[in-house]
Amino acid sequence: DKIAAAGNLIGRDVSGRGVQTTLLKLMEETEVPVRSMNDLQAQLQAAFEFQRRGKAKREAINTRHILFVVSGAFEKLKEQVARRVRQGQIGFRAEPVQVMDNELFQHVTTQDFIEYGFEPEFIGRLPVRVVCEDLDADDLFNIMKYSEGSLLRQYERAFRAYGIEISFEDEALRLLAEAAAKEKTGARGLLTVFEKLFRDYKYYLAGSGLSQLRVTASLVREPQRVLDRLRVEGHKLEAQMLEAGARQFAEKFGNEHGLEIVFDEAAIRRLVERAKAERMNMSDLCSHLFKDYQFGLSLINKNTGRTKFILNAEAIDAPDQFLSELVVQSYYPAAIAQRLDS
Known part of the structure; x- marks a missing residue:
């Protein structure tokens, strides 16, 4: 429908009659060059062929066995057919014909296409005409x-990139299909509905700690309420994972260096806050904060014999200063004993 000649056109019709005339040559049996001579690569290739063989080889393809399929929405054509059908029912002897709006394309004739803007020679070379019905x-x-390449598979891959496995219930898919059908844009309506529904989910749930997302009918009906609930759950899960990561770091530190460090509750809370604020996983954050602790605590152990160290919130906010104070005080056993037992 985009190459139909425009009516009342002043100037060159670059997308209508001229295009149809050009396509006529292709739709008949003809030899079509594989490369345009205006293409720089084609010119270079022709020059090399001429140097090697004394003549340029012209590669072409024959269109005899090529099936040409053209398609379009033809919205204005429907109005034209409706007007013709109504005019044909005027008169005393005219028998009324009931034609539903979605059946108008079934009554399209060649003359309708010509009046729409197609050249008779062009439309005459398209003898088979099929009407596609709206998708329900x-x-x-x-x-x-x-379907192959289903939108569901695309969203599964998209959420998997955020560490979330998404799954869909059939009832939810039915609701999504009904919403997409109301868009009246065919299968493209699915993408519109999916993007509207999941845009905020992809933004807010990424890195939230959630590993599973089940798309239910309630999620489709009340997406914001479900998202708010999932965000709360995600924050709790994220905090739990970060706390577990801190304790795992302490355990690993003890296994590797023979020195036990214990984070008190205040230190755990502060570590979680810093990990969220700095968007780091707990292992990397602890490795960064306590990179010198194995040396400092080993020195304290040598001076005092202590093997267990309790780290509080001060150690999280200023780890180097906290360690320095411990090392300095390790040279005064009475002071360090009071410090470590507190």
Whole structure:
């Protein structure tokens, strides 16, 4: 429908009659060059061929066995057909014909296409005409579930990149299909509906700590309420994972260096806050904060014989200063004993 000649056009019709005339040559049996001579690569290749063989080899393809399929929405054509059908029912002897709006394309004639803007020679070379019906909710549901390259697979890969496994219930897919059918844009409506529904989910749930997302009917009906609940759950899970990471670091430190460090509750809370604020995982954060502790605590152990050290919030906010004070005080056993037992 985009190459139909425009009516009342002043100037060159670059997308209508001229394009149709050019396509006529292709739709008949003809030899078409594989490369355009205006293409720089084609010119260089022709020059090399001429130097090697004394003549340039012209590569072409024959269009005899090529099937040409053209398609379009033809929205204005529907109005034209409706007007013709109504005019044909005027008169005393005219028998009324009931034609539903979605059946108008079934009554399209060659003359309708010509009046729409197609050249008779062009439309005459398209003898087979098929009307595609609108996709309903059932069609869109099947497209989501069973089509190759389904939108569901695309969203599964997208959420998996955020560490989230997403799954869909059939009831939720039915609701999504019904919403997409109302868009009246075919299968493209699915993408519109999915993007509207999951845009905030991809933004807020990434890095939230959630590893599973089940798309249910309630999520489709009340996406914001479900998202708010999932964000709260995600924050709790993230905090739990970070706390576990801090304790794992302490355990690993003890196994590697023979020195036990214990984070008190205040230190755990502060570590979680810093990990979230600096967007670091707990292992990297602790490795950065306590990179010199194995040497400092080993020195304290040598001076005092202590093997267990309790780290509080001060050690998280200023780890180097905290360690320096411990090392200095390790040379005064009475002072360090009081410090470590506190």
